Amino acid sequence: MALRDVIGQDKAVNILLRTGRRGRIPSAYLFAGESGIGKKFTALNLAKALNCLTPPFSRDAGGTDSRFTDACDECPSCRKTVSGVHPDVLFISPEGGQIRIEEIRAVDDMLSLKAFEGRYKIVIVDDADTMNQYAANAFLKTLEEPPEDSLIILVSSNPSRLPDTIRSRCSRINFTPLPQDACKRVIEKTITPGPAVRSKKAGGASSPQADALKSLSDEGLRLLTIVRLSMGRPGNAVSGDIIEERAWFIDLLKGMLNAEKDGWASKEEMERWFDLILILFRDMAVLKVTGDETKLVNIDLADYIRKISSSAGIKVIIENYRELNTLKGYLTFNLNKSLTWNYTGSLLRKTMDMTHA
Numbered sequence: 133m134a135l136r137d138v139i140g141q142d143k144a145v146n147i148l149l150r151t152g153r154r155g156r157i158p159s160a161y162l163f164a165g166e167s168g169i170g171k172k173f174t175a176l177n178l179a180k181a182l183n184c185l186t187p188p189f190s191r192d193a194g195g196t197d198s199r200f201t202d203a204c205d206e207c208p209s210c211r212k213t214v215s216g217v218h219p220d221v222l223f224i225s226p227e228g229g230q231i232r233i234e235e236i237r238a239v240d241d242m243l244s245l246k247a248f249e250g251r252y253k254i255v256i257v258d259d260a261d262t263m264n265q266y267a268a269n270a271f272l273k274t275l276e277e278p279p280e281d282s283l284i285i286l287v288s289s290n291p292s293r294l295p296d297t298i299r300s301r302c303s304r305i306n307f308t309p310l311p312q313d314a315c316k317r318v319i320e321k322t323i324t325p326g327p328a329v330r331s332k333k334a335g336g337a338s339s340p341q342a343d344a345l346k347s348l349s350d351e352g353l354r355l356l357t358i359v360r361l362s363m364g365r366p367g368n369a370v371s372g373d374i375i376e377e378r379a380w381f382i383d384l385l386k387g388m389l390n391a392e393k394d395g396w397a398s399k400e401e402m403e404r405w406f407d408l409i410l411i412l413f414r415d416m417a418v419l420k421v422t423g424d425e426t427k428l429v430n431i432d433l434a435d436y437i438r439k440i441s442s443s444a445g446i447k448v449i450i451e452n453y454r455e456l457n458t459l460k461g462y463l464t465f466n467l468n469k470s471l472t473w474n475y476t477g478s479l480l481r482k483t484m485d486m487t488h489a
């Protein structure tokens with residue numbers, strides 16, 4: 133893999149390539165954007181490209197050779213970077229949800245040495261916003277006096293949580309969620325065929341889109357569902373089984389509607405569950421308003437969605453969506469798990485038909 137293999141982030145990659153060709157690599161980048169859209173992948177491939185021993189010859193600069201084009205993906209340097217053993221490339225990520233000062237000291241130690249093999253010493257800090265206060269203070273000093281020929285790449289899906297003092301010392305590169313076709317290309321490359329989600333295809337009104345949907349194979353329907361559920365963030369679909377996760381979500385939804393005990397094991401599970409309930413409400417609204425199953429995110433669950441929302445009007449669906457969205461915003465404030473579960477259940481019972489859930 134190389135920078136040319138990054139899908140759907142042309143703008144970000146072109147900026148990196150242009151800056152590299154001009155020899156104007158900054159001392160620190162901040163790769164910002166939602167999770168699962170290729171920031172870390174791009175960072176790794178930028179590291180490869182910068183230290184590649186046999187970069188592909190550049191023909192686009194009037195035939196003159198350029199030292200910086202992309203990674204060859206084959207030389208010892210590229211291979212060492214991929215397997216995490218390149219002495220001039222350090223990758224750090226949170227442990228137990230935090231990046232601590234010890235890890236920042238390891239960064240300083242590494243950067244204080246001359247590059248062993250590569251042209252650049254490169255540090256990639258994944259989930260950089262999880263640096264605790266001590267780590268952030270220490271890291272600021274590193275950013276203030278960057279050693280020569282070094283590059284620090286901060287990767288963050290919550291860049292606003294980074295201190296201003298750190299953000300302002302980095303060149304920010306924004307990454308955006310992928311359009312559906314790009315998302316599909318990433319997922320097709322990485323996901324192996326699995327069992328069909330369900331055999332029943334969408335019925336309902338006929339239209340070219342609806343006919344195309346009906347003619348999909350089970351595997352095609354599964355892939356389309358995965359693409360839609362990933363919401364432009366294919367990395368999230370690739371890193372786990374998104375269909376399995378949705379089954380978990382629906383199980384919990386049933387339990388909630390039946391006033392069972394709270395089923396979230398952690399705050400992360402709560403957050404993910406709220407992501408999925410909001411998507412379900414979005415689908416309920418779309419189906420009520422348009423009746424068009426081809427527009428659903430949960431495109432394989434049209435019948436289910438129609439049934440659970442059969443008794444609710446569009447007004448109450450939208451009101452509930454807003455309330456759920458507000459609740460989701462409060463999750464960062466450590467809401468009590470079982471109180472939230474019970475409250476959400478009482479909200480949902482206003483909209484959803486329990487007999488079909």
Ligand SMILES: [Zn+2]
Pocket residue numbers: 183184185186187203204205206207208209210
């Ligand atoms: Zn190479």
